[in-house]
Structures are given as C-alpha cells and as structure tokens.
Amino acid sequence: MNRTRLLTTMAVFVAIGTIGAHLLWFPTGIAKAYPVQHAVNVMAAVILGPIPAVIIAFVIGLLRNLLGIGTLLAFPGGMVGALLAGxxxxxxxxxxxxxxxxxxxTGIIGSLLSVPYANVLMGQSVGALAFVPGFLISSSTGAILGLLVLSRVNHSQVVPNQLHT
Structure with missing residues (x-):
C-alpha cells in the first residue's frame, strides 16, 4: 500500500472518530464513553494494522481533548484497545x-491503566470499578458496530485488500 493511500485512509478514520464523538457519547463518572472510537479502533485494526490503529486512536483522543469534548482518559483506553485489536x-x-x-x-486493560492515570494526571482518586463498567459497555458497543461496518465494507469492495499490512 502506498503512503498516500495509508495517510488518507488514516485521516478518514480520524475524521469519523472525531465527528462521531460529537454525535454519540455518554458519561461514565469522570470519563466519557465514545463507542464510535471503539468502532474505529476495530475497523482500523483490521484494515490497516496495529500501529496505524494506535496512531489513529492517539490523534482522535488528542483532537477530542483540544476541542474540549474528551478527557485525558482517551489515551490509555483507546490506544491499548487499538493495539490489541490489531x-x-x-x-x-x-x-x-x-x-x-x-x-x-480498552474494556479491561485500558480501564485499569486509567486508574493511576486519573490519580496522577487528573487529580481524581478512584478505584478500578470507577472505569471498568463504562469502558466495557462503550468498547463492546463500539466493537460490535465496527464488526457490522466491516461486514458491509467487505461485501461492497470499498476497501481494497491491498490496504492490509
């Protein structure tokens, strides 16, 4: 796959994840759950591989934070999920x-990593149970959505097989 196609595909995933954050989210304590992020993680992991998926998750988290619609917890949750999915x-x-x-x-490892992250960077003293339920609901919903989209994309030949790395 050429570099231009890779970067363009990554940019489209970043746009979907960032716009999706405006459309579908719900609060889970001090965190915010974004199922579209998890759908993008699954789709990017399958289509592009683990490293591009992690980069996409990082950029979406960064943009959400810069736009004031995310929290710092976007980083440990989204990036670990994208990596393992890939x-x-x-x-x-x-x-x-x-x-x-x-x-x-995301649902388990990312939520557990978020505990010290929240304590150190956000000044929030919370336990693991503060994140696990919300992260599990968000990541399972998003993962199912990502699989549904992938099942449709595969049949329509929108994404050529050459994108797989």
Whole structure:
C-alpha cells in the first residue's frame, strides 16, 4: 500500500472518530464513553494494522481533548484497545478477534491503566470499578458496530485488500 493511500485512509478514520464523538457519547463518572472510537479502533485494526490503529486512536483522543469534548482518559483506553485489536486480528485473521482485542484492550486493560492515570494526571482518586463498567459497555458497543461496518465494507469492495499490512 502506498503512503498516500495509508495517510488518507488514516485521516478518514480520524475524521469519523472525531465527528462521531460529537454525535454519540455518554458519561461514565469522570470519563466519557465514545463507542464510535471503539468502532474505529476495530475497523482500523483490521484494515490497516496495529500501529496505524494506535496512531489513529492517539490523534482522535488528542483532537477530542483540544476541542474540549474528551478527557485525558482517551489515551490509555483507546490506544491499548487499538493495539490489541490489531495484533489479535494480525495473528488470527479473524475479524471477531479484533473486536475481542478491543474489548479486552480498552474494556479491561485500558480501564485499569486509567486508574493511576486519573490519580496522577487528573487529580481524581478512584478505584478500578470507577472505569471498568463504562469502558466495557462503550468498547463492546463500539466493537460490535465496527464488526457490522466491516461486514458491509467487505461485501461492497470499498476497501481494497491491498490496504492490509
């Protein structure tokens, strides 16, 4: 895949994730849940691979924070989920495993990483149960949405197979 196509595809995913943050989100304590972010993580992990998916998650989190619609918790949650989704898909070549990676990466690992992150960077003294339920709901909803979109994209040949890295 050429660099221009890769960067353009990444930019489209960033746009979808950033615009989606305005359209669909819900509060989960001091965090905000963005299912569209998790859908983008799954789609980017399958189409582009783990590293581009992590970069996309970082840029979406950064833009959400710069626009005042996100929290610092976007970074540990979104990036870990994208990474695990990408690697599970890469090793298994099964799209549902990307969704499992997103669910485990964001819903469990990302939520647990958010505890010290919130304590140190946000001055919030919270326990693991403050994040796990909301992160699990958001990541599972988004992962299912991402799988549904991927099932439609695959049939319509919108994304050529050459995008896989």
């Amino acid at each position: 690697y599970l898909y890469r090793f298994t070549k099964k799209k549902p495993m990307a969704a499992v990676g997103e669910l485990i990466g």
